[in-house]
Amino acid sequence: xxxHSRKLLxxxxxxxxxxxxxxxxxxxxxxxxxxxxxxxxxxxxxxxxKGDAVANRxxxxxxxxxxxxxxxxxxLAISTPVESLWARPGELKLTAAQQTQLARVLGMPGxxxxxxxxxxxxGEFSVRRPVxxxxxxxxxxxxVPGLHLRREFxxxxxxxEVAAHVVGFTNVDDLGQEGVERAYQDWLAGREGQRQxxxxxxxxxxxDLAPIKTAQLGGNLALALDLNIxxxxxxxxxxxxxxxxxxxxxxxxxxxxxxxxLALANQPIFNPNNRRNxxxxxxxxxxxxxxxxxxxxxxxxVAAAVLERGLFHPDxxxxxxxxxxxxxxxxxxxxxxxxxxxxxxxxxxxxxxAVKMAMSLTPQQHWEVLHRxxxxxxxGSGFPGESAGRLRDAGTWKPVEQATMAYGYGxxxxxxxxxxxxxxxxxxxxxxxxxxxxxxxxxxAGVRVFSSSVAxxxxxxxxxxxxxGGTGMRTRVPGYRVAGKTGTAHKLVDGRYAPDRYLSSxxxxxxxxxxxxxxxxxxxxxxxxxxxxxxxxxPVFAQVMAASLRQLALPPDAPESATRMTQNMxxxxxxxxxGV
Amino acid sequence: xxxxxxxxxLLLMACALALIQSQHRSRTYFVELERLKxxxxxxxxxxxxxxxxxxTWANPARVDTLARTRLGLIAPPNDRVRIETLxxxx
Numbered sequence: 183x184x185x186h187s188r189k190l191l192x193x194x195x196x197x198x199x200x201x202x203x204x205x206x207x208x209x210x211x212x213x214x215x216x217x218x219x220x221x222x223x224x225x226x227x228x229x230x231x232k233g234d235a236v237a238n239r240x241x242x243x244x245x246x247x248x249x250x251x252x253x254x255x256x257x258l259a260i261s262t263p264v265e266s267l268w269a270r271p272g273e274l275k276l277t278a279a280q281q282t283q284l285a286r287v288l289g290m291p292g293x294x295x296x297x298x299x300x301x302x303x304x305g306e307f308s309v310r311r312p313v314x315x316x317x318x319x320x321x322x323x324x325x326v327p328g329l330h331l332r333r334e335f336x337x338x339x340x341x342x343e344v345a346a347h348v349v350g351f352t353n354v355d356d357l358g359q360e361g362v363e364r365a366y367q368d369w370l371a372g373r374e375g376q377r378q379x380x381x382x383x384x385x386x387x388x389x390d391l392a393p394i395k396t397a398q399l400g401g402n403l404a405l406a407l408d409l410n411i412x413x414x415x416x417x418x419x420x421x422x423x424x425x426x427x428x429x430x431x432x433x434x435x436x437x438x439x440x441x442x443x444l445a446l447a448n449q450p451i452f453n454p455n456n457r458r459n460x461x462x463x464x465x466x467x468x469x470x471x472x473x474x475x476x477x478x479x480x481x482x483x484v485a486a487a488v489l490e491r492g493l494f495h496p497d498x499x500x501x502x503x504x505x506x507x508x509x510x511x512x513x514x515x516x517x518x519x520x521x522x523x524x525x526x527x528x529x530x531x532x533x534x535x536a537v538k539m540a541m542s543l544t545p546q547q548h549w550e551v552l553h554r555x556x557x558x559x560x561x562g563s564g565f566p567g568e569s570a571g572r573l574r575d576a577g578t579w580k581p582v583e584q585a586t587m588a589y590g591y592g593x594x595x596x597x598x599x600x601x602x603x604x605x606x607x608x609x610x611x612x613x614x615x616x617x618x619x620x621x622x623x624x625x626x627a628g629v630r631v632f633s634s635s636v637a638x639x640x641x642x643x644x645x646x647x648x649x650x651g652g653t654g655m656r657t658r659v660p661g662y663r664v665a666g667k668t669g670t671a672h673k674l675v676d677g678r679y680a681p682d683r684y685l686s687s688x689x690x691x692x693x694x695x696x697x698x699x700x701x702x703x704x705x706x707x708x709x710x711x712x713x714x715x716x717x718x719x720x721p722v723f724a725q726v727m728a729a730s731l732r733q734l735a736l737p738p739d740a741p742e743s744a745t746r747m748t749q750n751m752x753x754x755x756x757x758x759x760x761g762v
Numbered sequence: 763x764x765x766x767x768x769x770x771x772l773l774l775m776a777c778a779l780a781l782i783q784s785q786h787r788s789r790t791y792f793v794e795l796e797r798l799k800x801x802x803x804x805x806x807x808x809x810x811x812x813x814x815x816x817x818t819w820a821n822p823a824r825v826d827t828l829a830r831t832r833l834g835l836i837a838p839p840n841d842r843v844r845i846e847t848l849x850x851x852x
Contacts, residue, residue, distance in 0.1 A: 249813075256817060256820070257813055257814065257816075257817035260810055260813060260814050260817075261810075262807065262810045262811050262814055263807050263810075338814055340814060340817035340818050340821060341817075341821065341822075342821070342823070344821075344822070344823060386793060386796075387792075387793075387796050388789065388792070389792065409822060410822055413822035413823060413826070417823075417826070660840040661840065661845065729837075737845070737847065738845055
């Protein structure tokens with residue numbers, strides 16, 4: 183069929199129109215192709231980036247801080263996620279009814295909430311941190327634009343102030359500030375992980391774009407602390423501080439066999455869960471950081487020094503006049519006895535006797551025994567800020583100074599250091615390294631300080647302290663033999679010894695036949711009328727020791743009281759250590 | 763020759779379908795995995811909170827006060843305690 187021949191179908195177009203339409207279409211095509219080339223070829227990186235930004239996400243996987251527990255797994259510190267309520271003022275659309283509801287959910291007066299919400303800050307502000315899980319659910323259900331919940335970790339200390347000085351605390355950035363939290367920061371903190379993911383339109387994760395860098399969770403830490411003993415120490419110390427109207431005090435409980443710190447309590451205390459109103463004073467771990475002049479508690483070391491060199495025997499008799507002159511210094515005994523044996527010098531805490539024994543040593547020999555016992559050196563517990571105390575070099579000692587050193591003036595120690603040094607007497611001459619962490623017995627090697635015979639002789643002397651005629655009769659523990667030494671030292675105030683300010687202390691061990699526990703107690707400035715170490719610190723020792731021995735279910739070693747008890751033939755009410 | 767082509771075409775078809783199937787399955791499993799991970803995480807958090815709660819209830823200070831005040835318990839005085847020594851049987 184010939185279209186051209188049919189009149190109706192005959193196109194009668196001017197050639198220029200054909201050309202115009204054709205070229206317009208060509209131009210259109212070129213534009214589209216050019217645009218496509220521009221997008222796909224030249225601008226691809228930028229656009230790909232934009233697309234990825236919508237679909238891909240970099241997630242930070244938070245590393246939860248490790249837990250701190252006591253030796254039996256009782257929780258001392260744990261991080262747990264909490265929700266906190268934040269508001270963005272720019273987007274906030276809160277109706278009056280919603281505001282009332284929110285105030286009710288938060289348990290906050292309406293006016294206070296209104297004031298908070300009226301804030302015109304840039305960015306966002308927190309309304310309440312943290313909120314409880316129940317509150318979080320209710321708030322999320324309200325779905326108010328501009329209000330959102332944010333998850334963050336918060337550190338809790340379930341034992342509160344009882345273990346606060348040992349455990350320490352973290353700051354808002356989860357960095358350890360004090361105590362174990364600071365000492366083991368790296369171990370507890372862990373490392374954040376990262377994950378790159380692709381999301382679909384609805385926000386579901388479709389796939390991982392890169393291998394996941396898993397978060398390294400913070401390690402858990404089991405302390406040597408026994409929370410039960412820690413609580414007893416805390417309770418008894420607090421009671422003694424109140425009773426004696428003292429400024430402060432500390433208790434340290436050591437395992438004599440392993441060097442583990444079973445309890446360490448201080449007064450005054452602070453609450454690690456309440457992070458407001460922090461004062462540095464109560465936060466200080468006095469037992470580890472503060473030093474004091476030990477007073478008579480140093481005398482057993484003098485006795486050990488003279489026994490070890492064979493200069494005296496425990497039964498050697500020494501003349502002990504009421505006063506004794508060394509250089510310009512008059513050494514005085516408050517309860518004089520004309521003659522005492524070495525053992526009785528310890529029992530009755532005679533200054534004159536201790537000085538006479540010390541003066542039989544050269545300064546170098548005297549210094550060497552104190553140095554060997556750990557004075558003037560860091561105790562090595564690893565606690566942040568632990569104090570080394572002060573022990574001057576023997577070359578600088580004048581005779582007067584050596585004399586005062588014999589009854590505990592002119593050198594300074596921390597309670598932890600002093601208690602550690604007593605481990606030599608408790609452990610037949612060997613001192614175990616201190617540890618705040620729980621340890622397996624086989625991984626410990628001790629250091630020999632005294633021969634085992636000297637250690638036993640001094641321990642026997644210290645046992646007489648708690649017997650009839652000793653200075654520590656109020657430190658007795660029924661059923662057990664106790665050895666220890668009292669100390670009452672004048673405090674140094676503005677370079678002079680204050681006549682009416684004292685530090686009362688007692689360091690002791692039980693069961694004396696084979697000591698398992700050493701407890702050191704120091705009370706700072708008792709002002710309730712009594713100030714002797716045996717009367718102020720002694721009862722704290724006795725209470726904590728009795729309860730701890732029961733806690734550890736150690737068999738009694740005092741024969742006379744055991745027989746007395748069986749004669750009574752009373753029904754068994756509670757067995758030592760038995761869980762009733 | 764043409765029969766082989768048909769077989770290959772069918773095989774190709776089957777492979778394509780299998781690919782779709784496995785891709786789909788991988789996606790579903792992935793979603794499931796994500797869900798379970800989230801759940802594990804939530805359970806972990808819950809466990810932490812329960813531990814915290816437990817230790818708060820079991821706090822020695824609290825137990826001590828409750829035992830003394832509400833239950834009226836006291837530590838047995840020493841004259842009411844008898845120590846039994848167990849002798850090992852030969």
